[in-house]
Amino acid sequence: MKPVAIFAITLSAATFAAAAPGASVEPVPQRLSETGLFVPGSTRMASGVMPFSPQYPLWSDGTRKRRWIQLPPGAAIDASRVDAWDFPVGTKLWKEFGYGRAIETRLIERVADGSWRFATYVWSADGSDALLAPADGAVVPVSDAPGGRYAVPGRGDCVACHEGAAVPVLGFTALQLSPDRDPLAPHADQPRAGDVDLRSLVARGALRGLPSGLLAAPPRIEAPSPTARAALGYLHGNCGHCHNAAGALTGLDLVLAQQADGVAHSSQRTLESLLGHASRFRPHGGEATQRIAAGRGGSVLTLRMKTDNPLARMPPLGVRVVDTEGVALIERWIANDLKPALSTSQETSR
Amino acid sequence: MKRIPLEYAILGVAVAATLAVVHPARAQGAAERTADQVKRGQYLVSTSACHDCHTPWKMGPKGPEPDMTRALSGHPENVAMPPPPKLEGPWVGAMAATMTAWAGPWGVSFTANLTPDPETGLGKWTKRNFIETIRTGRHMGRGREVLPPMPIAVYRNFTDADLEAIFSYLQSLPAIRNRVPEPLPPSTPVATAK
Numbered sequence: 001m002k003p004v005a006i007f008a009i010t011l012s013a014a015t016f017a018a019a020a021p022g023a024s025v026e027p028v029p030q031r032l033s034e035t036g037l038f039v040p041g042s043t044r045m046a047s048g049v050m051p052f053s054p055q056y057p058l059w060s061d062g063t064r065k066r067r068w069i070q071l072p073p074g075a076a077i078d079a080s081r082v083d084a085w086d087f088p089v090g091t092k093l094w095k096e097f098g099y100g101r102a103i104e105t106r107l108i109e110r111v112a113d114g115s116w117r118f119a120t121y122v123w124s125a126d127g128s129d130a131l132l133a134p135a136d137g138a139v140v141p142v143s144d145a146p147g148g149r150y151a152v153p154g155r156g157d158c159v160a161c162h163e164g165a166a167v168p169v170l171g172f173t174a175l176q177l178s179p180d181r182d183p184l185a186p187h188a189d190q191p192r193a194g195d196v197d198l199r200s201l202v203a204r205g206a207l208r209g210l211p212s213g214l215l216a217a218p219p220r221i222e223a224p225s226p227t228a229r230a231a232l233g234y235l236h237g238n239c240g241h242c243h244n245a246a247g248a249l250t251g252l253d254l255v256l257a258q259q260a261d262g263v264a265h266s267s268q269r270t271l272e273s274l275l276g277h278a279s280r281f282r283p284h285g286g287e288a289t290q291r292i293a294a295g296r297g298g299s300v301l302t303l304r305m306k307t308d309n310p311l312a313r314m315p316p317l318g319v320r321v322v323d324t325e326g327v328a329l330i331e332r333w334i335a336n337d338l339k340p341a342l343s344t345s346q347e348t349s350r
Numbered sequence: 351m352k353r354i355p356l357e358y359a360i361l362g363v364a365v366a367a368t369l370a371v372v373h374p375a376r377a378q379g380a381a382e383r384t385a386d387q388v389k390r391g392q393y394l395v396s397t398s399a400c401h402d403c404h405t406p407w408k409m410g411p412k413g414p415e416p417d418m419t420r421a422l423s424g425h426p427e428n429v430a431m432p433p434p435p436k437l438e439g440p441w442v443g444a445m446a447a448t449m450t451a452w453a454g455p456w457g458v459s460f461t462a463n464l465t466p467d468p469e470t471g472l473g474k475w476t477k478r479n480f481i482e483t484i485r486t487g488r489h490m491g492r493g494r495e496v497l498p499p500m501p502i503a504v505y506r507n508f509t510d511a512d513l514e515a516i517f518s519y520l521q522s523l524p525a526i527r528n529r530v531p532e533p534l535p536p537s538t539p540v541a542t543a544k
Contacts, residue, residue: 160492242492248482249490251474280469281532309535311457316494 025111032105032121032130036070037094043127048073050196050206053189054176056237059323061146063097065189069172069196071206080209082174082261084166084246089114093169098123099144104152105130108168116168118158146321157317165257166246174198174210174260175236178218184230185237186325211261219260222267224337231333232258232267234326238315245269252280254291274301275338283312292334302330384518391519394512395422403461403499406448414447423471423526425450425460434458443499452499458534459497467525472517480517481510497533 029035039046049070057065071077072090079085089110096105106120121130122140137154162168177197181188191197198218201207221236223229240257242249255273259266277291279300292299304314306327313319395401405416406426420426426448434444434453443454450461463471472480475490482491487502489495496502508516 156486156488160486160488164492248476248478248492251476251479253474278469282529284532284534311494311497311533311535316488316492 025113025117028117028119028132030132032107032123035094035107035119035121036092037068037105043129046070051192051194052172052177052196053191054171054173054237055178055181055188056176056185056233057171057187057189058238058318059187059326060097060318061321063099063103065098066096067171068094076206076208077201078209079174079207080211082211082214083259085169085173087167087169091169093172095171099142099150101125101127102130103140103142103145103150104133106153106158108158108162116162118155118162120152120158122152151320153318160317161241161315164242164247164249165240165244170241171237174214175219175221175258177201178220178260180218180220182221182230182233184226184329185233186230186323186329214260219263221258222263227329227333228267228337231330231337232270234329235270238323238326242315253277281312292338299334302327302334305330387515387518388522389519390512391515391517391522394508394516395519398505400464403449403452404464406450408448420526420528422464422520422523423528424463424530425528427470427529427531431458452497454498455536456497456533457536459499460530460533461500463526463528463530464520465523465526465528466521467527470527470529471525472520473525475517477514477517480520481513484508484513 032038033040033043036046037049038044045051045068049068051066051068053067070092072088075088075090077085077087077091087110089112091110093108094105096102102123104120104122106118108116108118110116120133122133122138123130133152135155137157138152140150140152141148142150162170167173179197179199181191196204196206198207198210199215202210202215221229221232223232235256236258241247243252243254244250244257245255246257253273254277255269257266258270274292278289279291281300281304282289283300283303288298288300288303290299291301304312306322306324307313308322310320400422401416404422404424405418406420406423406429407414408417409415425446429446429448429450431446431451437444443452445452452459452461465471466473468474479490483489483496484502484505485491487496487506
């Protein structure tokens with residue numbers, strides 16, 4: 001491996017290592033090439049590293065993303081809890097972000113004490129390797145990024161999203177890896193050769209305990225129309241990691257995550273938490289008061305997705321550019337699938 | 351009816367008597383711990399300047415004073431603020447007479463309602479939500495950033511026990527319904543797609 005070229009960030013002694021005191025955990029490697037992703041001395045993927053692409057990806061300002069997982073030799077994921085997979089100690093997942101060239105690669109790893117640790121590596125301009133970023137993040141000049149600046153997340157940012165759900169692994173789930181992929185999902189990559197999904201994981205012996213019914217009829221969001229299916233999937237991929245029924249924000253009673261186990265109940269639960277609910281967030285001017293509204297003023301849901309106000313925008317981190325395609329999908333869903341029902345119920349209640 | 355052997359009967363009476371003594375003692379112990387925690391929380395809130403910003407100030411006979419009838423209920427929803435003054439030179443911030451609205455390079459922030467009102471305060475928050483807010487500087491640990499002048503960098507040094515005590519005290523307050531306005535963004539341009 002070549003020496004890493006000059007970086008535009010300063011590395012500090014602090015790392016993302018987050019293991020409990022006393023636990024026998026190796027320090028986080030200083031270079032991506034030392035994490036096990038590559039064949040030593042190259043940037044070719046190592047043996048046992050499996051690529052994958054979730055069907056409902058997170059919008060990340062239009063970056064190109066690639067993802068991989070590696071399990072310890074002979075180990076498997078326990079999928080008996082369909083929506084809260086138990087990953088073996090030693091599991092590693094990587095996610096690469098780039099505009100044209102790779103800019104950063106994030107790593108999450110399950111360590112010996114069972115906890116998860118998070119790290120991110122910033123690529124050199126020549127693409128030879130990537131160095132561990134400071135624990136509080138960094139800003140890297142990238143000409144193709146919005147405003148020419150690319151924000152590398154700090155450890156707190158990683159935890160804010162990844163520890164808001166039942167399991168910190170967000171894009172490697174039964175629903176996200178279903179072979180019954182949603183053709184209308186915004187920004188979804190076409191599966192590449194070698195990408196794993198539910199069936200191939202079971203065939204490899206990497207996934208055990210998955211109810212056999214989910215192989216015969218892979219998970220699929222239950223919705224009355226293709227638009228509704230894609231909209232619910234979009235909310236799942238972009239909002240469900242925080243707004244779910246299992247994590248820290250249950251008190252908000254806003255459930256945008258979909259379950260692979262009990263899909264009908266899951267989509268119904270989302271609708272119940274969106275319709276007929278006043279929003280706690282009230283924009284200035286009072287133009288919207290409902291999470292989803294049929295009448296004048298619109299819905300707080302879409303208003304927060306498309307605002308340029310950084311103090312009101314959702315998601316609150318990791319996004320600086322409005323996802324116009326995602327917003328259009330949600331607005332189409334509200335207009336075509338939800339508004340007729342909402343309008344009728346409003347007229348009835350007068 | 352089948353007779354219960356004497357030794358079982360004695361044992362049963364002994365167990366019942368023990369439970370009668372131990373359970374109330376446990377309940378009383380838990381109540382005392384909770385009361386102690388609330389008292390500790392009250393002490394921390396009153397010595398950590400929480401009232402300075404989260405209780406609206408009014409003009410009293412001896413000058414400005416916190417309006418304790420609205421203790422810790424945040425910026426009053428009926429106090430509409432005009433645009434902040436334009437500041438020059440080394441002056442970078444301005445505050446309202448209530449001490450509940452603050453303007454600076456971050457925009458305009460309004461102090462939060464910390465009472466347990468479920469719709470406008472912390473009534474639906476959990477201990478975890480509160481601790482994660484202070485630890486991360488983000489609402490409920492995952493929302494937007496908590497804005498100045500909230501001294502997150504100071505308060506994140508509280509222990510978990512301190513923060514639990516503060517939360518217990520805040521949850522013991524009378525709920526005050528007061529919908530605090532959302533913050534206003536800074537006037538600097540925001541990023542746009544290329």
